[in-house]
Amino acid sequence: MITLQNVRSNPNFQMMIDRACDYLIARGYTEHGRRHVDYVAKTTAAILAQLGFDARTVELGSIAGHLHDIGNMHNRKYHGVTGANLVFAELQAMGMDLAEICEITTAIANHEEEIGHAVTPITAALIIADKSDAHRTRVHRVVPDKQPSLNIHNRVNLAITGSKVSVDAHAKTITLDIQFDQTSCQIMDYFEIYLNRMDMCKEAAALLGCRFRLVINGLELLGRLGQAYRANSKTAEA
DSSP states (O other): OOOHHHHHTOHHHHHHHHHHHHHHHHHTOOOOSHHHHHHHHHHHHHHHHHTTOOHHHHHHHHHHHHHTTGGGGTOSTTHHHHHHHHHHHHHHHTTOOHHHHHHHHHHHHTOSTTTOOOOSHHHHHHHHHHHTOOOGGGSOOSSTTSOOOOOHHHHHHHHEEEEEEEEETTTTEEEEEEEEOTTTSOHHHHHHHHHHHHHHHHHHHHHTTOEEEEEETTEEOHHHHHHHHHHHHHHHHO
8 A cells, every 4th residue: 555655755755745836836826845744744734633534544645735726837726626636647657546546636736725725634633634724834935045035825824833733522623723923913913814724724623523722812702703704804895
């Protein structure tokens, strides 16, 4: 059976991960390279394992996490679907079982909020793992010793000093716990770019039989601030 280690040893996959990261750097996005995919692979596997899924499902989840962003090497738009097609062909060439390839590529094709949905346990765990990776280390300094541009994505990520996903299988909760520096950025800015992603995490957690909790600086804020942001957005549109 194909394992995460086999995938990580595949030079074609590693080149595609690097090319995808290069493309996003050129577009001014936050880091999507090997650190990000390693984090997503590890977190996807941990969510599945802590909820009692079998070892092979956990392994397939880690593979999906490692490969989920490859489609960015071509374009950011619909990169989940593009990546799923690239991964399908390469895993088939490696001799992976077709049913397992389908599990992995379905998750990859559905991890983005534009068109994705949590339709399988692996997809759900991948969504939560991917959307939870917000942190100041993801902000690129393209020129050494120069400050990055302070667009809203960089401001929000620079303000996040810590983030952690935890699963309580008994209480049936999945919690994203964030430490946020409010001296440099407002929490409402976080919701401006992450609210739809957090809604997707709620859907994903529900498929896994859990409730999704967003905790920022010790306070559970998803419901209250999410509603406030939606209300402010509607007022601004009016």
